[in-house]
Amino acid sequence: MARGQEVELCENEIIISKTDPKGRITYANRRFMQIAGYAEPELLGKPHNLIRHSDMPRGVFRFLWQTLQEKKEFFGYVKNLTSDGGFYWVLANITPDYRVDSSLAGYFSVRRRPNYQAIKQVSEWYKEMLKIEAAETPSRAPEASLLWLKDQVKQQGCSYNDLVTRLEGLEE
Ligand SMILES: Cc1cc2nc3c(=O)[nH]c(=O)nc-3n(C[C@H](O)[C@H](O)[C@H](O)COP(=O)(O)O)c2cc1C
Numbered sequence: 802m803a804r805g806q807e808v809e810l811c812e813n814e815i816i817i818s819k820t821d822p823k824g825r826i827t828y829a830n831r832r833f834m835q836i837a838g839y840a841e842p843e844l845l846g847k848p849h850n851l852i853r854h855s856d857m858p859r860g861v862f863r864f865l866w867q868t869l870q871e872k873k874e875f876f877g878y879v880k881n882l883t884s885d886g887g888f889y890w891v892l893a894n895i896t897p898d899y900r901v902d903s904s905l906a907g908y909f910s911v912r913r914r915p916n917y918q919a920i921k922q923v924s925e926w927y928k929e930m931l932k933i934e935a936a937e938t939p940s941r942a943p944e945a946s947l948l949w950l951k952d953q954v955k956q957q958g959c960s961y962n963d964l965v966t967r968l969e970g971l972e973e
Pocket residue numbers: 818819820824848849850851852853854857859862865879881895908909910
């Protein structure tokens with residue numbers, strides 16, 4: 802595939818990965834390996850930022866980790882990099898995975914085809930977040946862009962998760 806080319810997920814396709822508490826990959830399903838372009842040994846034990854795309858604002862990942870640390874589940878749109886320089890958008894759900902004794906085993910992520918109409922809106926927001934981050938010092942950048950995103954969500958008059966539901970057209 803040519804550099805910079807988009808791969809669109811099909812309906813009903815599910816991309817799954819699991820990580821340890823530090824975000825190192827411990828499991829990837831076959832579709833994950835196919836779309837990301839890595840064989841299992843290249844993924845296992847690697848940090849999940851292996852597939853991080855440079856168009857993704859750091860503020861989104863700040864929100865992801867804050868949400869997980871609050872023992873909540875994260876929903877969000879993520880643009881990921883393939884091993885040959887292509888990319889794919891997903892609607893990701895990431896949850897903490899607890900053992901019966903309540904200790905943290907790691908994290909679990911299930912991703913599926915996003916509403917590509919929603920991606921148009923979301924990628925505009927992410928571009929704006931990148932601009933905000935570029936104007937800040939590295940340590941303040943994620944918080945600054947996340948504040949801006951939360952403000953956008955507030956203007957829509959709902960929670961972040963409600964907004965994702967709305968963008969996905971899942972509203973009743
Ligand atoms: C279960 C799980 C799945 C993740 N999936 C992705 C992913 O698909 N793409 C991505 O860029 N980061 C993903 N992350 C977040 C990365 O761990 C990392 O925080 C992010 O890529 C930003 O990189 P950085 O923390 O080095 O700045 C995931 C984290 C967890 C715990």
